[in-house]
Amino acid sequence: MNRIAPTALYQEVAERLRQRIFAHELTPGTWIDEQKLAEQYGISRTPLREALKVLASEGLVELKPRRGCYVTEISRQDLDDIFPLMAMLEARCAVEAVRHARPVDVRDLEGIHERLEAAARDGRIDAFFEANQEFHRRIQELSGNRWLLSVIQDLRKVLKLSRLHSLSLEGRLQQSLDEHRAIMAAFAAGNAEGAERLMHDHLLSGRDALARIQDVGGKAA
Amino acid sequence: MNRIAPTALYQEVAERLRQRIFAHELTPGTWIDEQKLAEQYGISRTPLREALKVLASEGLVELKPRRGCYVTEISRQDLDDIFPLMAMLEARCAVEAVRHARPVDVRDLEGIHERLEAAARDGRIDAFFEANQEFHRRIQELSGNRWLLSVIQDLRKVLKLSRLHSLSLEGRLQQSLDEHRAIMAAFAAGNAEGAERLMHDHLLSGRDALARIQDVGGKAA
DNA sequence: CTACATAATACGTTATCCATAATTACGGAA
DNA sequence: TTCCGTAATTATGGATAACGTATTATGTAG
Numbered sequence: 001m002n003r004i005a006p007t008a009l010y011q012e013v014a015e016r017l018r019q020r021i022f023a024h025e026l027t028p029g030t031w032i033d034e035q036k037l038a039e040q041y042g043i044s045r046t047p048l049r050e051a052l053k054v055l056a057s058e059g060l061v062e063l064k065p066r067r068g069c070y071v072t073e074i075s076r077q078d079l080d081d082i083f084p085l086m087a088m089l090e091a092r093c094a095v096e097a098v099r100h101a102r103p104v105d106v107r108d109l110e111g112i113h114e115r116l117e118a119a120a121r122d123g124r125i126d127a128f129f130e131a132n133q134e135f136h137r138r139i140q141e142l143s144g145n146r147w148l149l150s151v152i153q154d155l156r157k158v159l160k161l162s163r164l165h166s167l168s169l170e171g172r173l174q175q176s177l178d179e180h181r182a183i184m185a186a187f188a189a190g191n192a193e194g195a196e197r198l199m200h201d202h203l204l205s206g207r208d209a210l211a212r213i214q215d216v217g218g219k220a221a
Numbered sequence: 222m223n224r225i226a227p228t229a230l231y232q233e234v235a236e237r238l239r240q241r242i243f244a245h246e247l248t249p250g251t252w253i254d255e256q257k258l259a260e261q262y263g264i265s266r267t268p269l270r271e272a273l274k275v276l277a278s279e280g281l282v283e284l285k286p287r288r289g290c291y292v293t294e295i296s297r298q299d300l301d302d303i304f305p306l307m308a309m310l311e312a313r314c315a316v317e318a319v320r321h322a323r324p325v326d327v328r329d330l331e332g333i334h335e336r337l338e339a340a341a342r343d344g345r346i347d348a349f350f351e352a353n354q355e356f357h358r359r360i361q362e363l364s365g366n367r368w369l370l371s372v373i374q375d376l377r378k379v380l381k382l383s384r385l386h387s388l389s390l391e392g393r394l395q396q397s398l399d400e401h402r403a404i405m406a407a408f409a410a411g412n413a414e415g416a417e418r419l420m421h422d423h424l425l426s427g428r429d430a431l432a433r434i435q436d437v438g439g440k441a442a
Numbered sequence: 443c444t445a446c447a448t449a450a451t452a453c454g455t456t457a458t459c460c461a462t463a464a465t466t467a468c469g470g471a472a
Numbered sequence: 473t474t475c476c477g478t479a480a481t482t483a484t485g486g487a488t489a490a491c492g493t494a495t496t497a498t499g500t501a502g
Binding site: 047066067 | 484
């Protein structure tokens with residue numbers, strides 16, 4: 001007998017705020033007005049404040065004592081710090097995932113990747129983002145290390161603060177697909193070290209694309 | 222004009238609970254009685270609940286909806302997952318730290334390590350633990366990557382849930398010192414790759430010691 | 443125009459109450 | 473006696489009102 005929604009209100013609020021932050025509706029630096037937001041959501045300050053505590057621990061907002069809550073601003077330096085870290089972590093995932101993957105897991109992964117290709121073909125950006133996330137996430141799950149997964153997911157949330165991140169992915173859709181295919185091939189061949197290197201480079205080439213956008217855009221932090 | 226203590230009550234409470242958890246006064250699995258604890262601390266439930274939200278995000282407690290708050294139980298599998306991860310992360314710190322370290326930083330590190338040796342010589346276990354933490358932390362700071370530091374510190378908090386962790390360190394005090402000295406030597410020589418490998422092995426040998434304790438103790442999860 | 447005093451704002455906290463879900467205690471039927 | 477369903481109990485999650493206080497904004501005097 002599975003409980004349908006054992007989710008508390010503060011969790012729902014946290015999730016709604018997360019989505020608004022990721023959608024850049026709440027842009028970095030914005031002040032979050034507790035009472036206004038509580039009124040907007042039709043709830044009291046209590047669960048809202050608890051939700052903000054959660055988001056603060058995730059690094060999505062900053063709680064300045066007696067001064068309120070602000071959406072975290074992420075600097076170029078932060079991106080430069082996080083990407084190599086993610087590359088290392090996801091590469092580690094890939095090694096472990098290849099070692100643990102059963103044939104059915106590889107087929108499953110291929111299924112996700114077909115959805116990814118279809119979304120790219122039809123230009124459905126949102127679907128592409130989602131499938132891309134699931135592709136990476138599935139590999140992380142296959143690694144069998146829940147702490148590795150947890151660390152990566154935490155960092156990914158922070159990355160999503162930057163809208164440059166999604167823009168860069170959008171600009172190198174085809175290249176990203178090619179890199180994924182190479183990773184899939186390594187999985188099919190049971191080539192752990194290959195998958196490790198490919199995943200590592202896949203992440204770093206994401207950072208390179210991002211750096212190019214920054215150079216063009218020019219508004220570096 | 223520096224504000225002296227811009228720290229809110231819920232933060233203090235969170236810190237006090239953290240210490241009690243790390244001291245194993247609140248052992249894994251224990252139920253945390255909100256009202257009793259609030260009464261004990263002479264505060265209302267509100268800041269206490271906010272503190273629990275923070276600890277939950279850190280993984281120190283688990284909030285089961287409608288069922289209360291419990292100190293996280295960490296399994297042997299978790300330790301097996303976390304240690305290799307920590308080894309990888311701290312090794313990465315070591316590389317970067319050696320590359321960034323100025324002579325004054327190396328001397329600073331040597332100073333910390335002297336305190337570590339002194340504490341070990343005098344059998345002051347608590348001082349040893351503290352200096353050991355500072356040694357590792359300083360290296361993490363020298364890496365110049367605040368996200369790398371943040372991830373490691375988060376995982377370290379989880380590790381401290383296990384009392385086996387501290388026990389194992391206690392049981393191989395001398396070996397730990399030797400490994401530290403080798404790391405120091407790599408720093409002095411500017412040998413980044415050496416420091417990386419040594420730090421990696423240093424962490425893994427910690428896990429090995431822990432595994433031996435578990436085998437003897439026998440009460441595996 | 444600066445400096446200081448004052449007012450407005452909103453954060454952090456207390457206290458109390460309530461609805462609801464979980465747990466326990468209880469009591470009757472097989 | 474054992475099992476199962478119901479009632480009572482308990483604690484969590486949330487709402488609400490209120491208050492002290494630190495921060496910010498405003499206004500006034502020098």
